[in-house]
Amino acid sequence: MPNLAINGGEKTRTEGWPKWPPDDPGFLENLKAVLDSGVWGVNGEWTLKAIEMMCDFHDANHGVAVTSGTTALEVALRACGVKVGDEVIVPPYTFVATASSVVAIGGIPVFVDIDPETFNIDPDAIEDAITDRTAAIIAVHIGGSPADMEPIMQVARKHGLKVVEDCAQAHGAIYRGRRVGAIGDAGAFSFQSSKNVTAGEGGMILTNDPDLYSKCWSLHNIGRVPEGGWYDHRVMGFNYRMTQFQGALICRGMELLPEHFELRARNGDYLRQRLEEVEGVELQKLTHPDNVSAFHLYIFRYDPEAFDGLSRDRFLQALGAEGIPAARGYNPLYREGMFADKVNTDEFPFCPPFYEGTVNYKEVSCPACEHICDVGSFWMSQRTGLADEKAMDDIVDAILKIQANLDELEEEEAAQ
Ligand SMILES: Cc1ncc(COP(=O)(O)O)c(C=O)c1O
Numbered sequence: 001m002p003n004l005a006i007n008g009g010e011k012t013r014t015e016g017w018p019k020w021p022p023d024d025p026g027f028l029e030n031l032k033a034v035l036d037s038g039v040w041g042v043n044g045e046w047t048l049k050a051i052e053m054m055c056d057f058h059d060a061n062h063g064v065a066v067t068s069g070t071t072a073l074e075v076a077l078r079a080c081g082v083k084v085g086d087e088v089i090v091p092p093y094t095f096v097a098t099a100s101s102v103v104a105i106g107g108i109p110v111f112v113d114i115d116p117e118t119f120n121i122d123p124d125a126i127e128d129a130i131t132d133r134t135a136a137i138i139a140v141h142i143g144g145s146p147a148d149m150e151p152i153m154q155v156a157r158k159h160g161l162k163v164v165e166d167c168a169q170a171h172g173a174i175y176r177g178r179r180v181g182a183i184g185d186a187g188a189f190s191f192q193s194s195k196n197v198t199a200g201e202g203g204m205i206l207t208n209d210p211d212l213y214s215k216c217w218s219l220h221n222i223g224r225v226p227e228g229g230w231y232d233h234r235v236m237g238f239n240y241r242m243t244q245f246q247g248a249l250i251c252r253g254m255e256l257l258p259e260h261f262e263l264r265a266r267n268g269d270y271l272r273q274r275l276e277e278v279e280g281v282e283l284q285k286l287t288h289p290d291n292v293s294a295f296h297l298y299i300f301r302y303d304p305e306a307f308d309g310l311s312r313d314r315f316l317q318a319l320g321a322e323g324i325p326a327a328r329g330y331n332p333l334y335r336e337g338m339f340a341d342k343v344n345t346d347e348f349p350f351c352p353p354f355y356e357g358t359v360n361y362k363e364v365s366c367p368a369c370e371h372i373c374d375v376g377s378f379w380m381s382q383r384t385g386l387a388d389e390k391a392m393d394d395i396v397d398a399i400l401k402i403q404a405n406l407d408e409l410e411e412e413e414a415a416q
Contacts, residue, residue: 003405006321012398013323018386021198024256030248039244046247051204053254054189057172060182060206062213065242065250066220069168069190072203073101075240076186077136079205079215080162082107085355086135089161091121092332093369094140098166099333102138106349108359110134111334113366117285119143119299119377122368123151130155133357136162141170141180143379144196144264144294148287149175149183156184164188167206169296171196172261176290181206186216191246194382196260196296197253199246264295264385271298271392278399280306298380299329301372308406312375315402318409319378322398329379334364 005011021027034046051063066072082088084106090099092111099109112129115122119142126137137156139147147165156163163184167173171189173180181187186209189195191202205216218225223237272283280303286293302312316326333339339361342350350359380395402409 002408004318004321004402004408005323006318007408011321011323012401013391013394015323015391017325017383017391020194020381020383020386022256022386024252026252026255027249030252031245034244034248037244041243042241044244044247046244046251047242048247050242050247050250050254053251054181054204054206057254057257058179058181058187058206060187061208062206062210064205064213064216064220065247066203066205066240067242068201069166069188069192069195069203070097070101070104071220071238071240072188072190072205073097073138073164073166074104075216075219075238076164076188076205076207077101077107077138078105078219079212080136080164080185082135082162084349085133087131087133087357088135089121089126089129089137090333091138091140091142091369092334092364092366093119093330093373094142094166094333095168095330096333096336096338097168098138098140100338103338103349106354107135108133108350108355108357109333109339111332111364111366113368114372115287116368116372116376117301118145118148118287119284119372120145120147120287121152123148123155126152126155127159130159130161131357134159134161136164138164138166139184140166141173141294143284143299144170144173144296145284145286145299146170146173146175146180146288146291146293149180153184162186168192168195170294171296172257173294174290174292176288182208185209186212191250191253196264196294196382197250197257199242199249199253202242202246202250260386261294265292267385267387267389267392268293268295268298270389271395274392274396278396278403280304280403281399295385296382298384300326300378300380302376302378304375307403308410310402310406310409312378314409316378318402319398322401324380324395324398326378326380328373329377330373332366332369332373334361334366
């Protein structure tokens with residue numbers, strides 16, 4: 001009789017996983033209030049309230065509500081003064097928008113490897129990538145776990161660079177006692193469907209810098225200025241405004257966030273501790289012991305050696321069959337089509353007269369990122385952290401079960 005569920009054995013977990021977004025009557029109440037108010041777009045109170053709640057929670061002085069995390073990054077980068085042909089340092093282990101937002105405003109992403117244990121950009125590798133064309137660094141709090149902001153800020157200040165935090169996955173995350181978002185010059189949040197606070201789509205920029213704030217405000221509001229009139233467009237801008245419906249959903253999401261945040265962190269701590277029993281699988285490490293991850297994703301390191309060389313992809317099939325759905329995650333971004341074929345290209349913005357350097361993304365090599373993307377990691381989604389302690393036990397038990405029954409997978413692999 002086989003033991004592993006993939007071979008017909010009993011499943012480790014038969015219960016499902018929490019729903020996301022959660023069922024909560026507060027969402028409907030807020031949406032109805034917007035509908036009834038007749039103010040669905042500009043000049044409504046809900047986006048302002050959403051901004052206030054985000055600022056309060058993240059200890060930021062100013063916020064601008066926009067259409068997505070991607071446009072939040074674009075606006076923040078523009079406001080930071082990134083111009084056509086400027087280089088922006090980004091990690092390759094992130095969602096494509098971190099780098100595509102740079103290209104969208106005419107900048108050139110320069111990929112700097114990650115730390116193989118924290119999965120965040122390696123601060124020690126940043127300085128070597130700085131040139132006289134570098135304008136900014138994007139520090140991504142990947143999976144919700146804060147990047148190491150202190151050394152990143154130090155190197156940025158030394159070279160006169162701006163720092164934009166990509167907080168798309170990190171609502172409420174704590175870096176050395178401080179919530180993320182306004183540690184760097186600006187922070188860009190997303191409220192896309194999967195995010196820990198969601199409005200289906202949406203984004204927000206937080207900052208403590210009043211000048212940056214007013215630039216972001218103008219950029220997202222067709223070049224208007226707060227003290228100016230309706231038909232008074234002083235700078236080139238865009239319509240990246242959020243609707244009141246999105247604001248209303250975020251307001252309810254922000255009320256739920258503290259409890260969700262605690263639960264995700266508690267489950268994360270418990271899971272980290274239980275994984276000490278398992279050789280070859282561990283949770284993404286924090287960049288500082290005092291940090292608290294927002295646990296948007298539970299990102300795991302996987303060492304095939306501890307599983308007799310079992311490939312990560314085969315391991316994930318066996319894990320999924322046990323009732324623990326997990327995914328392999330990102331590819332190194334420079335291998336994605338939009339970058340991989342940019343080799344001395346004449347395409348805007350990668351060529352003269354826009355860019356004075358040359359790009360050859362085929363030659364980029366970030367070994368730590370490649371290892372974890374190709375063989376050494378896997379993820380569980382944002383719903384995982386909202387489950388209970390038993391679910392965390394199920395994750396660990398399923399992994400231990402696979403490890404104890406590797407012969408079943410090896411026999412099968414040999415038979416193929
Ligand atoms: C790390 C990261 N950056 C940026 C984004 C872009 O956010 P959005 O999908 O709201 O444009 C996302 C989300 O999808 C993300 O995960």
